[in-house]
Amino acid sequence: MALFQNTLLSIAEKAQQLTCALGEESAALLNNNVDNGPFDGDPAIPPPSDEAWDLAQAMVTDFYQMIAILTPRHIQTLKFSFAASLETAIGIAAHFRVADLIEKRGGRASVDDLATDADTDANKLTNVLRALTARHMFVELETGVFANNRHSRTLLGGHGAPEMIESYALVSGKAFDGLLPVMTDKSAMHSIDPRDGAFARAVGVPKGITEWIMLPENEAHLAQLVAGIPWLTSMVAHRIVHEFDWRRWGPTARICDMGCADGGIMSLIKAETPSLHIICQDLKATLPMTRQTFALSHPGAEERNEVEFIAHSYFDIQTTEADAYWLRGVLHDYTDADCVRILHTVANQLQQNPQARVLINEIVKPSMVVPEHDKDAPASNAAVRTQSAFLEMSSLMQLHTTAFLAGKERSYDEFQLLFAQAGYRIARYHHLHLFTAIMELELVQ
Ligand SMILES: C[S@@+](CC[C@H](N)C(=O)[O-])C[C@H]1O[C@@H](n2cnc3c(N)ncnc32)[C@H](O)[C@@H]1O
Numbered sequence: 344m345a346l347f348q349n350t351l352l353s354i355a356e357k358a359q360q361l362t363c364a365l366g367e368e369s370a371a372l373l374n375n376n377v378d379n380g381p382f383d384g385d386p387a388i389p390p391p392s393d394e395a396w397d398l399a400q401a402m403v404t405d406f407y408q409m410i411a412i413l414t415p416r417h418i419q420t421l422k423f424s425f426a427a428s429l430e431t432a433i434g435i436a437a438h439f440r441v442a443d444l445i446e447k448r449g450g451r452a453s454v455d456d457l458a459t460d461a462d463t464d465a466n467k468l469t470n471v472l473r474a475l476t477a478r479h480m481f482v483e484l485e486t487g488v489f490a491n492n493r494h495s496r497t498l499l500g501g502h503g504a505p506e507m508i509e510s511y512a513l514v515s516g517k518a519f520d521g522l523l524p525v526m527t528d529k530s531a532m533h534s535i536d537p538r539d540g541a542f543a544r545a546v547g548v549p550k551g552i553t554e555w556i557m558l559p560e561n562e563a564h565l566a567q568l569v570a571g572i573p574w575l576t577s578m579v580a581h582r583i584v585h586e587f588d589w590r591r592w593g594p595t596a597r598i599c600d601m602g603c604a605d606g607g608i609m610s611l612i613k614a615e616t617p618s619l620h621i622i623c624q625d626l627k628a629t630l631p632m633t634r635q636t637f638a639l640s641h642p643g644a645e646e647r648n649e650v651e652f653i654a655h656s657y658f659d660i661q662t663t664e665a666d667a668y669w670l671r672g673v674l675h676d677y678t679d680a681d682c683v684r685i686l687h688t689v690a691n692q693l694q695q696n697p698q699a700r701v702l703i704n705e706i707v708k709p710s711m712v713v714p715e716h717d718k719d720a721p722a723s724n725a726a727v728r729t730q731s732a733f734l735e736m737s738s739l740m741q742l743h744t745t746a747f748l749a750g751k752e753r754s755y756d757e758f759q760l761l762f763a764q765a766g767y768r769i770a771r772y773h774h775l776h777l778f779t780a781i782m783e784l785e786l787v788q
Pocket of ligand 1 (some may be wrong): 601602603604605608624625626629655656657658670671672673676
């Protein structure tokens with residue numbers, strides 16, 4: 344059969360399987376007009392099984408293929424060159440808090456009223472909103488009258504989402520202006536140092552975004568980013584806390600977070616399994632922030648010796664005994680040689696305790712390889728499991744990260760090679776439902 348029929352069949356079959364996997368009641372919530380659907384993390388809706396997540400994501404992959412099949416090729420190509428319109432539109436909608444303005448007007452609002460409330464031009468605001476409604480973000484109930492839907496409600500204030508979306512779209516999104524200049528500059532193209540990266544090039548200062556945002560003149564951007572972190576963390580952290588078995592080394596296992604930053608993830612893991620012993624390691628200057636997180640979330644835990652805060656560089660030999668050494672978002676900041684140095688620092692601990700593991704939590708760069716003999720198969724067949732979930736989303740995300748953070752995102756094969764260089768192998772690969780994976784490392788004997 345041709346690609347069109349194969350893809351259509353794949354979507355139809357998966358739709359049936361998904362309805363069974365979710366159950367009729369949850370499947371009825373696969374809808375943009377409800378508050379929350381089955382995949383939105385609403386505790387009132389039964390959590391979808393792994394099978395349901397996989398089916399839903401495979402269907403999305405097939406739908407993208409179907410869109411490509413059905414779109415005239417000139418238009419499909421042109422669409423890519425206009426894609427920045429979407430980023431700008433969502434950034435502007437977040438900036439003006441359009442979702443909140445609609446709610447304040449009773450749940451539906453004319454664009455004239457919205458423009459008055461936002462103190463902007465109604466015609467331009469209509470253009471912004473129509474770019475979004477065409478992608479099912481907000482809904483136009485009658486000409487020029489807009490309401491929220493399931494997706495635009497994400498932009499309601501109070502949880503940091505509009506701040507984070509605006510920051511991503513309009514601040515870190517600037518980095519894209521610098522990507523081509525970096526990629527054509529022989530002195531910078533191979534560097535993974537944020538000071539040589541696209542963001543630095545775009546803002547014209549040799550600083551990555553984490554340094555740039557600390558400059559006094561960028562105080563407002565920093566405040567916005569900080570406001571958005573809880574929203575982002577809650578979405579991502581949920582996967583880490585619930586999709587990995589943190590009790591597998593026993594209820595009182597020792598979990599050591601190397602480069603723990605604010606300690607947000609460990610504090611959530613501790614909340615889920617209070618008996619775990621948590622060790623937060625970071626540079627000395629960061630630990631007051633980590634302590635603050637735990638003081639609020641687990642008062643008295645440090646005094647009861649349930650949580651330790653240790654100033655330790657992950658380039659120094661690890662002297663703390665633990666069952667698991669957790670490195671989240673660390674390796675992608677470093678060259679292969681530096682990653683090998685970091686991994687070597689823990690090897691002595693794993694030699695003494697072979698049950699202990701190094702847990703690497705990173706985006707695993709996705710790809711969609713379509714071999715010649717399989718070119719008429721639905722796209723979902725090509726999305727392998729040993730990569731970040733949500734192929735389309737994580738493909739965009741790894742490019743966004745490359746542009747705004749620099750560093751080096753790696754594929755599964757690249758990780759395997761890197762770990763082998765450091766004397767480790769992947770004992771287990773944990774595919775999380777959103778964006779990242781946990782690779783569990785053991786020493787090669
Ligand atoms: C590399 S990222 C890690 C992100 C963090 N694991 C998370 O999940 O958000 C940034 C953190 O690493 C810390 N860091 C940077 N260099 C370090 C080093 N040599 N040793 C330990 N921590 C370091 C920074 O202070 C910061 O808190």
